[in-house]
Each structure stands twice: as C-alpha cells, then as structure tokens.
Amino acid sequence: MHSVGRRPSRLRPRFVAALLMLLLTLHLIATQKGQAQVALTEYQVKAAYLFNFLKFVEYPSESFADPLAPFVIGIAGEDPFGSALPQVVTGKTVQGRDLVLRFYRAGEDLRGAHILFISASEKKRLPVILSGLHGSSVLTVSDMEGFLDAGGMVQFLNENDRVRFAINVEATGRARLKLSSKLLSLAKVVGGEVKEAGK
Amino acid sequence: MAKIMSYSLALLFLGVPALAQKSEPVRGSTVDLSTMNIEDLMNVQVSSVSKKEEKLSRTAAAIFVITQEDIRRSGATSIPDALRMVPGVNVAQINGSTWAISARGFNQQFSNKLLVMIDGRVVYTSTFAGVFWDNNSDFPLEDITRIEVIRGPGGTIWGANAVDGVISIFTKNSTETRGGMVVAEGGNIDQESGMVQYGGELKAGTDYRIYTKYFNRANLLDLNGQNGRDGWHQLRGGFRLDSTLSSKDSLMAEGDITTGREGELGFVLPSITSPGYLAESEQINISNSSLESIWRHVYSARSDTSLQVSFDRGKHRDPQNPETRDTLDFDFQHHIALGVRQDVVWGLGYRYTTDLILGSLTVFEDPPSSTHQIFDGFFQDEIALVPDRLYLTGGMKLEHNDYSGFEFMPSIRLAWAPNAYHMVWLAVSRALRAPSRNDTNLVLNIGNFSTSPGGPPELLRLYGNPQYHDERLIAYELGYRTAFGNHLSVDLAAYYNNYDNLQTTEPDAPFAESTPAPAHVVFPLTYENLMHGETHGLEITANWKVTDRWTVAPGYTFEALHMHTDPTSADTVTGPFVEGAVPDHTAQIRTHFGLRRGLALDASAYEVSRLNNQGPSSNVTIPAYTRIDAGFTWKLWEETSFSLVGQNLSKDHHLEFEDVNGALQSSQIRRSAYAKVTWRF
Numbered sequence A: 001m002h003s004v005g006r007r008p009s010r011l012r013p014r015f016v017a018a019l020l021m022l023l024l025t026l027h028l029i030a031t032q033k034g035q036a037q038v039a040l041t042e043y044q045v046k047a048a049y050l051f052n053f054l055k056f057v058e059y060p061s062e063s064f065a066d067p068l069a070p071f072v073i074g075i076a077g078e079d080p081f082g083s084a085l086p087q088v089v090t091g092k093t094v095q096g097r098d099l100v101l102r103f104y105r106a107g108e109d110l111r112g113a114h115i116l117f118i119s120a121s122e123k124k125r126l127p128v129i130l131s132g133l134h135g136s137s138v139l140t141v142s143d144m145e146g147f148l149d150a151g152g153m154v155q156f157l158n159e160n161d162r163v164r165f166a167i168n169v170e171a172t173g174r175a176r177l178k179l180s181s182k183l184l185s186l187a188k189v190v191g192g193e194v195k196e197a198g199k
Numbered sequence B: 001m002a003k004i005m006s007y008s009l010a011l012l013f014l015g016v017p018a019l020a021q022k023s024e025p026v027r028g029s030t031v032d033l034s035t036m037n038i039e040d041l042m043n044v045q046v047s048s049v050s051k052k053e054e055k056l057s058r059t060a061a062a063i064f065v066i067t068q069e070d071i072r073r074s075g076a077t078s079i080p081d082a083l084r085m086v087p088g089v090n091v092a093q094i095n096g097s098t099w100a101i102s103a104r105g106f107n108q109q110f111s112n113k114l115l116v117m118i119d120g121r122v123v124y125t126s127t128f129a130g131v132f133w134d135n136n137s138d139f140p141l142e143d144i145t146r147i148e149v150i151r152g153p154g155g156t157i158w159g160a161n162a163v164d165g166v167i168s169i170f171t172k173n174s175t176e177t178r179g180g181m182v183v184a185e186g187g188n189i190d191q192e193s194g195m196v197q198y199g200g201e202l203k204a205g206t207d208y209r210i211y212t213k214y215f216n217r218a219n220l221l222d223l224n225g226q227n228g229r230d231g232w233h234q235l236r237g238g239f240r241l242d243s244t245l246s247s248k249d250s251l252m253a254e255g256d257i258t259t260g261r262e263g264e265l266g267f268v269l270p271s272i273t274s275p276g277y278l279a280e281s282e283q284i285n286i287s288n289s290s291l292e293s294i295w296r297h298v299y300s301a302r303s304d305t306s307l308q309v310s311f312d313r314g315k316h317r318d319p320q321n322p323e324t325r326d327t328l329d330f331d332f333q334h335h336i337a338l339g340v341r342q343d344v345v346w347g348l349g350y351r352y353t354t355d356l357i358l359g360s361l362t363v364f365e366d367p368p369s370s371t372h373q374i375f376d377g378f379f380q381d382e383i384a385l386v387p388d389r390l391y392l393t394g395g396m397k398l399e400h401n402d403y404s405g406f407e408f409m410p411s412i413r414l415a416w417a418p419n420a421y422h423m424v425w426l427a428v429s430r431a432l433r434a435p436s437r438n439d440t441n442l443v444l445n446i447g448n449f450s451t452s453p454g455g456p457p458e459l460l461r462l463y464g465n466p467q468y469h470d471e472r473l474i475a476y477e478l479g480y481r482t483a484f485g486n487h488l489s490v491d492l493a494a495y496y497n498n499y500d501n502l503q504t505t506e507p508d509a510p511f512a513e514s515t516p517a518p519a520h521v522v523f524p525l526t527y528e529n530l531m532h533g534e535t536h537g538l539e540i541t542a543n544w545k546v547t548d549r550w551t552v553a554p555g556y557t558f559e560a561l562h563m564h565t566d567p568t569s570a571d572t573v574t575g576p577f578v579e580g581a582v583p584d585h586t587a588q589i590r591t592h593f594g595l596r597r598g599l600a601l602d603a604s605a606y607e608v609s610r611l612n613n614q615g616p617s618s619n620v621t622i623p624a625y626t627r628i629d630a631g632f633t634w635k636l637w638e639e640t641s642f643s644l645v646g647q648n649l650s651k652d653h654h655l656e657f658e659d660v661n662g663a664l665q666s667s668q669i670r671r672s673a674y675a676k677v678t679w680r681f
Helices: A011-034 A042-055 A084-089 A120-132 A169-174 A181-186 B002-023 B038-043 B068-074 B079-085 B437-441 B574-580
Strands: A071-076 A097-104 A115-118 A139-142 A154-159 A162-168 A188-190 B062-067 B089-095 B098-103 B114-118 B144-151 B165-171 B179-187 B190-203 B206-217 B232-244 B249-268 B278-300 B303-317 B323-338 B342-357 B363-365 B369-386 B390-401 B405-419 B422-433 B442-448 B458-463 B471-484 B488-507 B511-513 B520-545 B550-565 B585-594 B599-608 B611-614 B620-622 B625-637 B640-647 B672-680
Touching (some): A042 A115, A071 A084, A162 A169, A162 B038, A181 B038, B062 B068, B068 B625, B079 B089, B079 B098, B098 B114, B190 B672, B363 B437, B437 B442, B442 B520, B520 B574, B550 B574
Parallel strands (some): A071 A097, A115 A139
Antiparallel strands (some): A154 A162, B062 B144, B089 B098, B144 B165, B179 B190, B190 B206, B232 B249, B249 B278, B278 B303, B390 B405, B520 B550, B550 B585, B585 B599, B611 B620
C-alpha cells in the first residue's frame, strides 16, 4: 500500500496522541460525573409517571368511600413493572391518601381502581375491559398502539428513546375526570377541545 | 511524546474497570423515582425502549426511512455512504469526493433525475439538474433525525426533477440537541475529523444549537494503483433555531457555511490539436452558504400552513468551469382536512436562480451567465374511501420554467390495507425532467480525431441545444408491505417505467473555424431528445428482529433498462452506457447485535453486480464487488461512546464507477478504518 496521505505523516502520531489525551480527559470528567449518572429502564420511568399522574387528576367525590380512602393503582394483565412500581409507591401519599397496588386477573371488576394500567397482554380483551369501565371514573393508561382510538385515556409513546404520553380528553371527560392544565400542556392531546380543570 | 501516549493508554485501561464499578450501584434502584416530576420523566433517556408494534406506513409509494440509529449503526461517514442501505438507490463512489447517485437507473456523475432536500430546502444545481454531493452532504450525521427516501416519481408535490426519486434529509429540532457534543475521529481514509456542538434554551420556547465540523480525507488510488490525488478537506459551521412564537405559531431558522478543497484527476483538453482528454491533477475549491426559515401556523387540528424562504449561494470552483450560483426559494403549503374523509394539501412555489459559469478551452457555457425562474402550484387530495382500509390519493402539479414553459405532473395512488398486517398500494404518475444549463448552453471540446497528417485538425465538439425538451416519464408502481407480529416486516416494490425524450448526442454538419488557432474543422454534436426506453425492477427489504438484541435487515434490488433510439438518431453510445450504468442485481444484509454493558456489533455486506459499457471508451466493464463494513461500538456510559469501524474490508481497493460523460477519472476505493469518540455533556 502506498503512503498517500495528504498531510506529512509526522502529524499523525501527534493526532493520535491528541485523541488519546482527549479520551483521557473525557474519562476523568465523566468519572466525576459518574456518581450522578442514572440509568432508568422504560418501566421504571412509566411507573414514576403513574405516580405523577395521580397528582394532576381531580376525581369526582364518589370515587372514594371516605376522605381517608387510599388511591388504588391497578394493573390489568401481565405486570411489566417488576419491582419498579412497588418501589415508587411504597410509603408515599398523594393528597393525604395512601397508595395501594392491586393486580387484577381477567374477569375481575376493575372499577375499584383509580388509575389502571392495562398491560399489552390484554390487547385482545381491550374492548371488553374498556366497556366494563363505562360510567366509572378510572383513569386508564396503556402503552398499546391505538389505545386512545379504542377509547383509552392515556397512552405512553416512545420518542427518541424517551417516554412521552398522549391524552384522549374526550374519554377523560366522559369519565368525569378533571386533568390539570399542566398535565395537558405536557401531553399530546387528542379528541376534541381541551377542557381544563376548574373551568 | 511516546511517554505521554503510554501513560494515557495505561490510565485509559486502568480507568475503565474503576468506572464500571462506580456506575453500577446507581443503576436504577437507588434513585427515588417518586421525586422525579413529569418534566424530568419526559427527558429521561430510557435504556431499553422496546419497539412497539408499528403501524405499517400508509404511504402509497416506495418509501424507506433511514433513522439516526441506522446511520449510527452503519458506520457511514457521509450521507452518500448512508444511502447505500436503501434498495433501489444506486450509489457508486467515483473518487474521494464524488459519487454517482440515482434511483432506479440512469446513474452517472451528473445524475439528473433525483431530487434532494435538506429540511425542505432543495439542494440542486440547474447547471446539470442534479446535486453537488461534495458541498451539500457534509452535515454532521449526528444532527440528522432521519432521511426519507422515496423511489419513483414525486413530481406531483415536488415538481420537475423528482423523476426517479426524492431524498429528504431532516435535521433534529434544537430541543433534541440541548447540551454539548464533541466528536473526534481519526483513521486512514477519514483522517482528522471532528465536531463541536452546543445547544440550549435561549429563552422559554426558543432553543438553538451551533456547531462546527472539520474533516480531512486521504487520497484514494488512481486506475494504476498510484496516488489518486483526490484528497478532500472541508470545514463547516452552522446553527439552527427553533422557536414557539405562540400556541399556534412556530419558527425554524437555520444557516450553514461550508468551505473545502478537493483534488481530482480532471479531464482536460490541453489544445485543439490534442486527440483527447488528459487526466490532470486539479484542485477544486468549493463553498456553500445557505439560510432558511420555515414559519408554521396551526389554525386547528385540521388546518395548518407553512411558509418557507431560503437562500443558497454555492461555489464550485472547478478550474475548467468555475461556477457560482445563487438561488432564492419561496414555498407555501396549506394542509386542510375536508369533512371526515379528505385530507388536502396545496401549495405555491417560486424559485429564482442566477449563475456565472466561467470556462476554458475544454468546456464553457454559452452564455456564461444566466437567470431562471420557476413558478409552480400543486394540489393533492387523499380520500379515505374506507377509513383505515382504503385510501385514494390524486394530485397534480403545474410548473412553469423558462426552458420548456408549462409542465403538468399528475399522479394517482391507491392504498389498501385489508387488516393491520397487510398493505398493498398502486400508483400511476407522470414526471418530467426539466432542461438544465448543460442541456441547453454547454460547449464541450472533446478532441481532434483527424487521421490525415498535414491536414487541418478535426475537432469534435458537443453543443447544448436551446430547443432541448423535457424528458418525460410515465411510471407504474406496485407495492406490498406486511408485518408478521412485531418481529418481522417485509416491504416489496415493483415498477415499470416508460421514458420518452431521453438525451442523445447527434452529429450536425461540419464547419470551419479559425479561432482558436490553428484553423480547424468542427464536427459538432448536439444534445437531442431522440431516445426512449423502458425500465423495470423489483426492490425488497425486510427487517427481522431475531431477538431483543439482534436484528437482521436484508435487501435485494433487481433493475433492468432497455433503451431505444429513434430512427433519426445516429447515437450508438448513450443507450448502452445508460443500460450498463446500474447493476442488474444488488443484494445486501445489515445486522446489529447488542451485547451486554453497552457493547454493540454492527456489520453490513453489499454485493453489487458488474456494470457494462462504462469508461471513457465506453466499453469498460466494472467487475462485481462485495463491500463489507463492520463496526464495534462501546457506550461507556450515557454520554460517551467509542467506536471502531472498518469499511470496504473485503478488498484492498476496488473500482465502483467510470463515467463516459463524467468530468474526471475514477479512483479506486480503499479499505479503511477509523476510531471515533463521541462525548455529550
């Protein structure tokens, strides 16, 4: 092979050395930053979202048996969260209420949940689940494609390796759930005009 | 120096395990997720977003989308190399800085039936109705969000020159490039190369990024295996600004400046008595500056408009015909949903382009300077005959240019999805290739072919034809997409194209000329539209997710061209050249394997069958070749990755293209390798 480099070849070792020095510097800097480094999985993030959603939803008063009744976070179908969801909710309260996790099996009455995550395993039964919730005030959440079109309320979206969400305001309106304007401003809103809480 | 190097190497390798240990305990569990608010969550990059079941694209066209991930995994260092993964797109590197790129045939250095856009701005020179890839493709690949490639006509929306394909390059919104990025790269061909970028929020709702990039590429080998003197170095800088003006208005503005210098063995006719071209080592200075803004206004979820204004100044200082061109472009589009079933887009456009092309004995334009304007309007309606199942799209474009007057480009497309897993589409469209400066104003001296010693030189000369017509195409396309669960998807496209008014070079009556001395007889050739032809082909791509960590993407292209000259034509060269300029068969396979701890392996292989009737004497065969690229990426942690990539691994060097109509001698593409580190902060 010919030596056909445009530059005099003596420049090359210097470039390699510079590259190595750069790498070294990056290492040192990143080692400092390493401590603060957080690597979260998709379902850890989604678990934290479920917890956060509760803060921004106003439920009709009949959703709770009494002023101290807990919030029920329900999972329908296979649980994709693993330990993430218990870690998020354990020992926490929202609006003075404790948080309770419930895992539902097929056919169980889902109306006791305040927020219900419908797992992708339930795709075929989705119409049954949603029609069973008709008239109740359960915030339904899923990451199934087409969830909002099917009448679901909050759908997680994956955008550039980040988890975002879309809200079907017609469906939340039918369920008499009032969503804060802050939540709506962060979401992709579909289905009619935006109705803000308290208006 | 050696001491420093060994010291840093030692630290480097000592540092890695220590770091891995440090970062391990924070992985997930110790972070209190409940303290994170929604804004935080929205910006967390998750380590394993599972690809969800994706809807099959409803587009009734042969579309292929190259994602940022595809670019990164391909190891490509330029946009042309990234385009190799698209079946139906012909990519052949001619020398260090020149590529022949086309879709569905008609490939040459000055390919003229493909439209290329960057963020909606047409990058196109009316000199030859094509793209100078060298000063329009050195964008930082890290900033590209996707490249959409449509094979087949796009004239109904994009107008003349979107004949065989449309390539749309989209850069990332500045909100996606907050923070800093440093890229450093070095290798035997892609030598010193690097980029520095910083982006952030200027004020609430307004984001920016600013970058600079430099690369230096080594010389390749000429046809004899000697130094091809075609090295290339280029410096680019630019910015992008994205602003939300109100809840209904957004503004994007971006600007870029690039300047570089590339070598080539250019074809030069030293004197009119010379029997033909000599390949001379030349240096070409290139530069380009562009400014673009797009203002979008949303009236409602069913109606929005965009107004795009752009200006571009390109300089391509080839010593034989240095060119400067200014282009100003206005583009307005309105998208509106009518009723529940119709989705309408219509638009108006105006382009003003002015150039100055100086010449030499070898080649010049007559006149050297010219100005042209294009006006156009289009309308397209997508009708949901059966929502989610059957869509009919009809549209047309009316365009007026100074060369050929009014042009009419209609198309009709039908998409049928019997269920969520199958989609069939059909399309018939008419597209036109408008005349260029070269077609109409070129004067090219080819050489003295006199055989009688003592007699006057007999100079063969090619003239552009001011009466050159549009080249026309009627295309019939058929496609099928299917998905088997979430793991395997297959995309098929077939076409039959019928072209008319294609270019030939025809002899005219000889005449005598006294200047330049000595007195000589000119045997003129003139561009005419005396060829027609059919092409047909098949393109298949598949994407198979074998496991969560392993994906395989094979592809195959078959293409065949049959050219026929009219009875009045005397051109026997152009037809065979066009037919032979693309391979009959191209097969490829790309694979990605994600190992543990941020390690990933990527490899791709391309098999390209031979090209016939190429080269300056038009009877050269370019042998079939296999290109193998492989790369290894190590994501050390969230912000830093290191990669090692080898390209063209199968052979020390190989030839990809020779162009009978080109302006330069080809080089042989060398085996190469580079190392790259990317750091975000």
